[in-house]
Every structure is written in structure tokens, then in C-alpha cells.
Amino acid sequence: MSFRSIEQLLRRNSKIKISQSIIANGIHDPKEEQSVQALRESLLASNQLPEKFDDHHVLLRFLRMRGFNIIKAKEMFLNMLKWREDCAVDTIAKDFKFEEFDALKRCYPHGFHGVDRFGRPLYIERIGSVDLSKLMQVTSIDRYIKYHISEQEKTLSLRYPACSLAAKKHISSTTAILDVKGLGMNNFSKAAREMFIEIQKIDSNYYPETLHQLYIINAGSGFRALWRVLKAFMEARTLKKIQVLGTNYLSTVLEAVEPSNLPEFLGGTCSCSATGGCLLQDKGPWTDAGIIRASKIILLNFKCY
Numbered sequence: 238m239s240f241r242s243i244e245q246l247l248r249r250n251s252k253i254k255i256s257q258s259i260i261a262n263g264i265h266d267p268k269e270e271q272s273v274q275a276l277r278e279s280l281l282a283s284n285q286l287p288e289k290f291d292d293h294h295v296l297l298r299f300l301r302m303r304g305f306n307i308i309k310a311k312e313m314f315l316n317m318l319k320w321r322e323d324c325a326v327d328t329i330a331k332d333f334k335f336e337e338f339d340a341l342k343r344c345y346p347h348g349f350h351g352v353d354r355f356g357r358p359l360y361i362e363r364i365g366s367v368d369l370s371k372l373m374q375v376t377s378i379d380r381y382i383k384y385h386i387s388e389q390e391k392t393l394s395l396r397y398p399a400c401s402l403a404a405k406k407h408i409s410s411t412t413a414i415l416d417v418k419g420l421g422m423n424n425f426s427k428a429a430r431e432m433f434i435e436i437q438k439i440d441s442n443y444y445p446e447t448l449h450q451l452y453i454i455n456a457g458s459g460f461r462a463l464w465r466v467l468k469a470f471m472e473a474r475t476l477k478k479i480q481v482l483g484t485n486y487l488s489t490v491l492e493a494v495e496p497s498n499l500p501e502f503l504g505g506t507c508s509c510s511a512t513g514g515c516l517l518q519d520k521g522p523w524t525d526a527g528i529i530r531a532s533k534i535i536l537l538n539f540k541c542y
Contacts, residue, residue, distance in 0.1 A: 330390035334469035344371035351498035356404030403522035410449035421459020454486040
């Protein structure tokens with residue numbers, strides 16, 4: 238669902254007891270608005286702007302990623318549309334079933350866990366604890382990439398709108414923590430590198446500007462050598478959003494995340510003992526009953542994105 242849809246719904250349906258001050262469209266910078274309008278008019282003129290992508294913040298993400306160069310942003314946007322068609326992304330988002338989800342979680346601890354201090358979704362991944370041999374036994378690279386795409390689509394269509402409703406302000410990016418303790422060149426296999434590069438390509442090219450900040454923590458000398466190789470495949474704009482930290486990361490991370498939203502194993506106060514562990518559930522405003530009810534009404538009234 239677009240953020241414009243949320244605002245329209247709140248104006249039309251007074252039964253939803255959520256303050257209209259959510260302002261799902263956020264505050265528009267006049268200069269950015271001018272660029273967005275120029276890109277929008279260019280796409281409309283060539284009949285290349287599907288209705289569900291006709292959204293200020295969607296177009297703004299592509300403009301920001303390409304330094305507000307209209308021609309380059311348009312090219313990137315059109316490449317995204319072609320990729321979605323070629324890879325049947327809408328079908329993946331709607332129908333893909335990842336039956337190996339539980340088995341994957343046991344050998345690859347990762348997941349969303351609450352929000353940061355601003356209200357953005359908080360994503361945590363313990364890549365240093367991944368059992369790569371088991372990972373390749375329980376799934377394939379192709380299926381994992383489809384799972385990743387389905388999660389990206391869920392973040393766009395559910396997590397960001399839900400966080401916007403909860404925080405009463407526009408949310409359209411994620412804060413992430415990557416725990417790389419024990420990870421280095423020797424235990425990051427060729428298959429793992431290929432998967433990382435493919436996912437990085439997808440996120441950078443087709444879901445631009447959805448990362449607010451990435452904290453890479455517990456980075457030892459082995460990971461730092463690996464990082465010099467991996468960052469060559471990343472956009473300069475993305476690299477500026479990444480902090481590589483050693484074992485004394487906690488004070489930096491707590492500037493962005495409340496201790497109650499940080500798992501105990503990372504120095505926070507949350508254990509999620511009732512649900513078997515912090516990364517075994519999809520914790521966040523998008524699971525709140527009231528937000529879900531509002532989201533269902535929105536989904537019934539508007540197309541999703």
C-alpha cells in the first residue's frame with residue numbers, strides 16, 4: 238500500500254481512530270518535490286508509470302540513489318520494472334511459500350525485532366553464527382533469494398506503513414545490525430559470497446534507499462579483510478550508511494536503539510523468553526492487533542505497494 242493511500246483512507250474513514258497527524262506523505266522538501274514531479278511527468282509522458290508506483294516517496298528513493306539526475310533515476314526505475322516483470326516479483330510476494338523457514342532460522346539467526354528510536358523497523362542478523370553447510374542443505378540460493386524478495390515486499394507493503402501508523406510520522410527505511418563475530422575470509426564460502434553479491438545487487442538496484450543505517454558489530458581482523466573485498470560490490474551512497482564496529486559497539490548502537498528493543502545477546506534487555514528467542518518472531522508494530530485492523534481496511538480499499 239502506498240503512503241498516499243493511508244492518508245486518503247484516514248480522511249475518508251472517520252471510524253479509524255488514529256490521528257490524521259500521521260501524515261503518511263511526510264514533509265516534502267520543495268526542491269525534492271520539483272525533481273519528483275519532473276521524473277513523474279517524464280514517466281507519464283512515455284506511459285511508463287504503473288499506478289501502484291505513482292508515489293512521491295517511491296520516486297524520491299530512485300532520485301536520491303542517482304543524485305537527483307532525472308535521466309539516470311528514470312533508467313534505474315525502468316530497470317526495476319523490467320526486473321519485477323522478468324522475475325515475477327508480484328507473484329513471489331503473493332504466492333511464494335518458504336516451507337523451510339523454521340529450519341533456516343535454526344542455522345541462520347536473523348529477523349526483525351522492534352523498532353529504532355525513530356520508529357524504523359530494526360533488523361538483526363547474526364551472520365557470524367551461520368552454519369553454511371546446513372544452510373545449503375535446508376534451502377537453495379535461488380529459494381533463499383526468493384525468500385529475501387518476499388521479505389522486502391512485506392517490508393514495503395506492511396512494515397513501513399505499520400511503523401508510520403505507530404510512530405505517527407513517515408517511515409520508509411530500516412535500521413540494521415549485522416553481528417559478524419567469528420566471520421572471516423576462511424569461513425565465508427564461495428556460495429555465501431555469491432548469495433551476498435546477488436542480494437546486494439537486488440537491494441541496491443531495485444529497493445534503493447530503504448537502508449537508513451547498518452551497524453556491523455564484532456568485526457575482527459578476519460572480517461575486516463573480507464570487508465575490503467565485499468564493499469567493492471556496493472554503491473558509494475550505501476557505504477556511507479555503514480559503520481564497521483569492533484566489540485565496543487554498544488554505546489554507538491544504543492544511540493539508535495532503545496535497550497528494550499535490543500536483545501540481551503547484543504547487550505540489550507530483551508530476551509523474548511515467551512516466544513523462544515528474539516530472532517524467532519517477527520516483532521514490531523506490524524504485528525499489533527490495532528495496526529493490523531487498520532491495515533486490513535486499507536488493503537480492502539486500496540491497491541498495495
